[in-house]
Amino acid sequence: MTFLRDAAFFLLLSAAHWWLHWAFPMGGLAPNLLFAAALSCAVLGGPVRGIAMPFLFGLYADILGAGLAGSWALIYTLIGYAIQVMKRHFDLSSPFSQAAAGVILSLLSLAAYQSAYMIIGGVSPLPLRAMLLEPLISALTVPAVYAAARRVCGRPSR
Numbered sequence: 218m219t220f221l222r223d224a225a226f227f228l229l230l231s232a233a234h235w236w237l238h239w240a241f242p243m244g245g246l247a248p249n250l251l252f253a254a255a256l257s258c259a260v261l262g263g264p265v266r267g268i269a270m271p272f273l274f275g276l277y278a279d280i281l282g283a284g285l286a287g288s289w290a291l292i293y294t295l296i297g298y299a300i301q302v303m304k305r306h307f308d309l310s311s312p313f314s315q316a317a318a319g320v321i322l323s324l325l326s327l328a329a330y331q332s333a334y335m336i337i338g339g340v341s342p343l344p345l346r347a348m349l350l351e352p353l354i355s356a357l358t359v360p361a362v363y364a365a366a367r368r369v370c371g372r373p374s375r
Contacts, residue, residue: 219371223258223270226369230254230362231277249355251278252326253362255293256319259300260309261366271297288333292326312360319356327351 234250241247251274258270275293279286299322300309309315327348334340 257366319359323352
């Protein structure tokens, strides 16, 4: 039953992310719902689910994007692993801690993507405004996506 809930949440957030980025871009930027969903699933899930779901969201981000193949899947998997380590030491169930973790991990993920792209592919397609504004916009969506994930997927595993 948990697998079906996770699959429904994945399909719902994937469709919402695609629709939001194509229908309502805000000055060229839209909240990264895939990042927020990966972070939320990592907080809610146990060791396997907390790493597998971010990998699937990263794989979907790679399918949607035109950048390096597999880079977002690897970065989101590392985010899932970092959350699994962090949640043993920090309480990530409050909206403030989720937003703070969202800002930090979003900055780290964008820096990792930029670094990988510059090493392998040359000039990165991400503009500077994405590096500066997307972490803040995405961090504001993390608590709402976490609440939706908690409602759909269940209570957090410790």
